[in-house]
Amino acid sequence: MTRILIVDDDPHLLRALTIALGARGYQTSPAPAAPTALQAAATTAPDLAVIDLGLPDLDGINIVESLRGWSTAPIIVLSARHDETAKINSLDAGADDYVTKPFGMGELLARIRAALRRATPADEQPLITTAAFTIDLAAKRVTTPSGEIRLPPPPRTGRRAGVRRGQ
Template structure:
């Protein structure tokens, strides 16, 4: 079932959207602010997001930019802001459509269907093979020439996020938000410690990593 995450602080609207989207055959998850929405998107990536711009803890455009940094899922902005500049700003940030409030549920559902049709699913390899080790994303298992490599849950989560974005830069902030949550987005020392442990377990030469690479001051990149 197609999963839709709705991020809006209007509880009455959330109820209406949950009813309308559920009736349309979608699985619906709700978040009342940006931090909760970002954590929910990282924990269980949705097939489509609906984002309000007037969130209590951040501008919705910030949330769109954060999610678009690692996800290709369609994002539909739902906002009371009617100005052309607001629409341009949201679309330039990575939104796929912009719907102004108030709106008709029938048209809104049609826009959701259109956004999902336009979406090109990212090709994801369930098994990623490198020269040194193999990552089985479906089985949540890492092996090398000696057999299975034992990873802690945190180490696996970090590796999984990076492996699902091969050859793409994943920022420190994105990793911290996805693995530990939005409250930890400045704790870069967490990343240094756990990435060092991953390299010791997976890289033939941890001092010169070939697969778990650092982009100094920015983030990390997984190179198969």
């Protein structure tokens, strides 16, 4: 199960995010303040963090920097700060994305899915093996017990094959 750390001092938003993400199969660790957030992150390393910048005890950028010091998990900043400087500072501190409040839950969920997709390591050997054949996706090769199957080249795009420009 994917673990998401949610850091926001607004109890209503924290509860709404916890419920919405939990309903979609994510395990959440809600944290209303910096010490709770850092303790939760250290206890159960999150797969992704959603962090508000405007916390009462510490600026969210400090949490981003702290997490980035030991974690490669994606970080999405969720903030009411709309100015470009806040966005730049967050991204430079190590955030992977920035969503401004108010926001749509659908958009936030899509950004979470995208960040998790990018964070998932690719298979080192992308092979599909069955009893009848093996497909090597990296080499674009199909082999069977009787040998390699020659595949046709991919279709050409743009202009039609065999027709030159100006004809």
